Amino acid sequence: EAGVAQSPRYKIIEKRQSVAFWCNPISGHATLYWYQQILGQGPKLLIQFQNNGVVDDSQLPKDRFSAERLKGVDSTLKIQPAKLEDSAVYLCASSSRSGVGGELFFGEGSRLTVL
Amino acid sequence: AQSVTQLDSQVPVFEEAPVELRCNYSSSVSVYLFWYVQYPNQGLQLLLKYLSGSTLVKGINGFEAEFNKSQTSFHLRKPSVHISDTAEYFCAVSGTFNDYKLSFGAGTTVTVRA
Numbered sequence: 284e285a286g287v288a289q290s291p292r293y294k295i296i297e298k299r300q301s302v303a304f305w306c307n308p309i310s311g312h313a314t315l316y317w318y319q320q321i322l323g324q325g326p327k328l329l330i331q332f333q334n335n336g337v338v339d340d341s342q343l344p345k346d347r348f349s350a351e352r353l354k355g356v357d358s359t360l361k362i363q364p365a366k367l368e369d370s371a372v373y374l375c376a377s378s379s380r381s382g383v384g385g386e387l388f389f390g391e392g393s394r395l396t397v398l
Numbered sequence: 399a400q401s402v403t404q405l406d407s408q409v410p411v412f413e414e415a416p417v418e419l420r421c422n423y424s425s426s427v428s429v430y431l432f433w434y435v436q437y438p439n440q441g442l443q444l445l446l447k448y449l450s451g452s453t454l455v456k457g458i459n460g461f462e463a464e465f466n467k468s469q470t471s472f473h474l475r476k477p478s479v480h481i482s483d484t485a486e487y488f489c490a491v492s493g494t495f496n497d498y499k500l501s502f503g504a505g506t507t508v509t510v511r512a
Binding site (some may be wrong): 323 | 404439441444499
């Protein structure tokens with residue numbers, strides 16, 4: 284079974300530029316999450332999708348971050364314009380259930396460096 | 399809302415020695431508890447989870463954890479570590495009703511030395 288795929292693995296941009304990350308969850312997984320992991324900290328949930336609907340985006344900085352999950356499969360996370368503090372690893376995860384005690388499967392992450 | 403505190407940021411340990419990673423949680427409601435491991439340049443992988451039932455939970459790679467409700471703890475243990483256990487370990491918590499998103503601790507870096 285293929286795991287969660289993410290791209291690109293690494294991205295370096297200047298502040299105020301834009302960037303987009305892509306995630307393809309495990310086939311059949313209805314729930315998809317984007318987490319931000321800043322160096323030295325645990326992952327922080329940015330947004331949760333159930334199929335193509337948003338369940339929770341309370342911690343997404345909506346003035347600069349956006350995410351979509353068209354057709355309920357793969358997802359894109361965009362940052363525009365980027366700030367220095369957005370330097371982090373962006374983790375995508377999926378689960379087969381709505382999260383009730385279910386296991387989240389994580390991708391390898393996309394490491395963003397903002398200069 | 400739920401939160402977790404991992405009490406040790408770094409744990410150095412010699413090969414074949416035991417290790418314990420401490421995790422305390424805070425919640426006003428019932429919780430589910432998890433330990434994830436992150437090997438260098440890899441994604442997070444589930445080690446074990448507590449949902450209900452026996453408070454002693456066994457996971458992969460010889461790890462186990464004990465849920466202690468009175469002390470609001472979920473410490474992770476392994477009786478004998480290997481070099482390959484060098485990784486970052488995250489404790490996580492979720493609610494059990496209507497709020498299932500995971501909240502992670504800051505992580506504990508385990509470095510196993512020969």
